[in-house]
Amino acid sequence: MRRLLLAACAPFVLLSACATTQTSELDPAAPAAADSAYGMFLAGNAALSGGRSAEAAKFLELARNESGGDPSITERAFTAALMAGDIERAAALAPSGPDAGEPGKRLGRLVKVVAALAKNKGKVAKAELATDGIGFPHRGAAALLGPWVAAASGDVEGSLVRPQLRGDPGVDYFGQIGQAHLFERARRYDEAETDFKAVTSGDSPSEISVLAYGGFLERRGRRPEALEYYDAALKRNPANLAVRAARARAAAGKSPPAAPSIKQGAAFALLAPAATMVSAKQEATALAYLRLSLALDPDRSEAWLMVGDLMQQAGDVEGGRAAYQKVKATAAEFPAAQAKLAWSYQSDGDKEGALRLARAAAATGDRDGRLTLSDLLRANEQYDEAIQILNGLIAESKAPEWTLYYARGQALERTGRWKEAEADLSLALKMRPDEAELLNYLGYAWIDRGERLKEAMGMVEKAVAANPRSGAIIDSLGWAHYRLGDYTKAVEILEQAVELEAGDPEINSHLGDAYWMVGRKDEAGFQWRRVLTLKPDDKIKADAEKKIAEGLGPQQRVAGQ
Template sequence: MRQTNRHLLLSSVALAACLVFGSVAGAATPDAKPAEEKAATFGARDVKSFAGAFLAARTADVDHDYPTAIALYRKALDFEPANLEIRERLMISLLLNGDFADGLKEAEALKSDTAVERVTKIVRGLDALRSGKYDSARKILAYEGPNDLDRLTHLLLSGWADVGAGKGKKAIATINGLKGPAWFKVFTDYHLGAMAIVAGDTSTARQYLNRAVTNNDAVATAPDTFMRAVMALARLEASAGNKQKALDAISVGDGMISNYAPLKALRQSIEKGEKPAQQVTTAAEGAAGVLFSIGGALNRQGAEDMVALYLQISHALDEKSADTLIMLGGIAEKLEQPQRAIAFYQQVPEDSPMRRISELQLGITLSDTGKIDEAKSHLKELIQSDPADIRSYIAYGSVLSEAKDYKEMAANYDKAVEVIGSVPRQSDWSVFFQRGIAYERLKEWPKAEPNFRKALELNPEQAQVLNYLGYSLVDMNLNLDEGLKMIQAAVDARPDDGYIVDSLGWAYYRLGRFDDAVTELEKAIQLRAGDATINDHLGDAYWRVGRKLEAVYQWNRTLVSEGEDVNREHVKQKIENGLPALDPNATNTVRNQTETPAQAAPAPATPDKKS
């Protein structure tokens, strides 16, 4: 199955770690009603038993509907005020909802509860730190456990408490004495540099930030922290009047992670002779940066709650941190909460160099809520405001793809290619890939194929391109051997991607290798259960190997599965009549007996919405 991933294409550093990029103490989640109003809306006030309140709260919790969960947990506590488990869940829900003040009250009440000590220590310690109670913060944050990550986190937070107390040298010496795995350095070097800046020791700051920027493991381990180090070093050198050294630092960052908008903005500022202020100027902002660093490094599928918890606490300490807001928005998108994501993106300060990233992602997310015209208008304005920014064309193109406006999509990417010029960079592969998809959708293969091949020239191992081009070649009965090799290479690169495995199975089917098709399509349906196209493909393959009862079962599954790219009327005909007999004399029997017209050209899927 051909596929695209629209959110992948806009990656900034923060979004790449999550994109693919809270509120102040006491405030609710951006798009949330107050918990009491939510309670009325969802009938929490009408709950008549502890069991009813608890079960409803857990359902809301699992759905990441924190305001409703909060109201229902509180209702459950009305029935059983001493229930420790309910109070623990209430505290976590409050913090995930951005209600730091109320979460802090619960953390104080639960400070002796070892089950949630990991959270209560950080919440209480950081509240003391931001209140200027640095000695209290250090005592609360003391950690002697065996977990390396917790040990690192607590020591860095304690270090920032020392910096706040005017004990910068002590903080640096203590952190320098930390023993642990090699990846500690990715985080300690940056924070040591930032601590030295706040403490006024520019020489020491330069030493550690240079180490952070030249750490070969930093980009892979913690790209967000790496870019913070690059920008801190550039700002430090610019402030010291070392313009060229500042630009050199930016070049290092650009060489590792290209097209990062804040870095571009910082370069322009320094080239003008400006001396941009540091992102971290206080102990509270530094401590917030610790949780941002750890959260960014942990940000992967399945870890959304833990990452969001760290980021919401970080946001309470540094409410203007743009990269934190963008990462929170990205997590909300992964959890399919577009309105919540939009609210986070809108909070990014207008004067932030990351504002454009938030605006681009906002445009895509507006499209996800069904506001296609608003999304188009928003993104077209962004293109007009900076026609040289390739990411704007990618964002606009993704909305056009979702709207199936392939003619405008092709024209958009034609303009993007003009902007790129005659010497595209490796990172431009996605522009050519998307332009190829647009022309393939328009059935203009002579224009589509060169774009796919250009994308592969720029990024030869890109699995999406290998899959899409290989599938197209096999599906159109062109260069079958080459197409099959491409799909196999895509499967080798991403063996757990059900869409790509489906492509391999369907390629075997097109080639008349039905037993091989069944093998691969059975793998695909295990990887991506409930996908209509894969169910349909597997049904066809079962029919050809004589497993007709199972074929009919799969076709029936097709009718109730997710997916827009299947001709359901044709599937009903197959359930009724089966598949036509193959011509034994045909060179490619399946291709000469087209069974499912819709299957010959399924529209690009968006697997990120189904993950």
């Protein structure tokens, strides 16, 4: 193939598993919802399962008041307020007492620490953090917050103690970055630099550590060293927007970035456990940490991007878009936010809105903005304009980039300029000979054209070995067997592809063709009719309709031609 919540079950569940039909069908604005604590509870659950956290928080708090402070409703109201980003209210509703669930109490204590820190009540935050109640899974977050809370309370020596947690390398690494900043804050610059050098050692230091150490060098008046350091980082990764921006700032002699404030440092400290929770598929806990981070530093762009992603995944499209729109135009993450925003409109079927956003971002001249526009143009079959943009990007590239040649090759192939497309795709494959997607695309193109079939078969087999769970790639292998006349084998492999990509119209069309060629004509007709229910493009639709009417005929015929 060429193509490659928040339910109220518990404080940590994002998916709407608890929402019953009765709840989901309830209109939260209906008067019946206000007739009782139960009605408001249902309305709150419905809003929560739909991702409307702020609305849920209002209904659930009303339900809590009507119920006389029922602990289970209080816990749900706490969850809704936290997910909506109302940290002050969440802190007030934090579960406590013998009837509250232990997970909710642990998270509640962490929320109280952040709420106090946000109000500049460092001693209150420190006292709350000193309790023994912030246990699993929040120990890492509490450990990373500890030095910043100490700093907020005026405990300088305590702030310089590096947080460590056995078995948690994230706490060790990000704790050392935080310690470096706090050493700098205490004017212990040699010790700060020792930490910065430690976290940037190795062949591939992280973007975070590069920016932290580079900013430190600039603040110390060592601009030439900072420039040299940024240049070394850009040599490793020329496309890094944040480092490029830092290098441009230093080269222009502009003011260096300020050292993080206590709140900013604490907000940064919460990003590491948030990312860990995302990796562990604990999306609700990740979102909670991100909301806490943003309560301390509302301009934290990477946090807004992560919130947007989580809200989109939970089905709250508008909430996700609102988060992406929080990223300021001056932030290094702005192009990424605009790209995500544009693709959200594309996924929603608003192609004009998606292209309008992408054109506005591309008009700034930003490279990633132009690349996003070219991708959206290809997705909307506006290949000629996409090719023009890609021509410019390729001409400007200091070193050949296989992704650009691959994208242009796809667009050229779709416009019928096969020889040019083949040249681009072959060049991209020469640069990335083991890239499964490339092997599949070029191999499939040759297979579909009836060219270099044995070579193409080998390429697709290599792609399948690299990515055995891709229905699109397995379809290419099945279609190769079809084109070589091994229809029985084609059926076997194409059935696997359909199992993996049941909603793909082209794979279903291919399986129908293979069924026909082995004499299973009723099943072939079923597959072709199924294609028409899967939103096929005009070419695949017309081909399916013709085959339903006429079949494939006595001779093999390539689907889609």
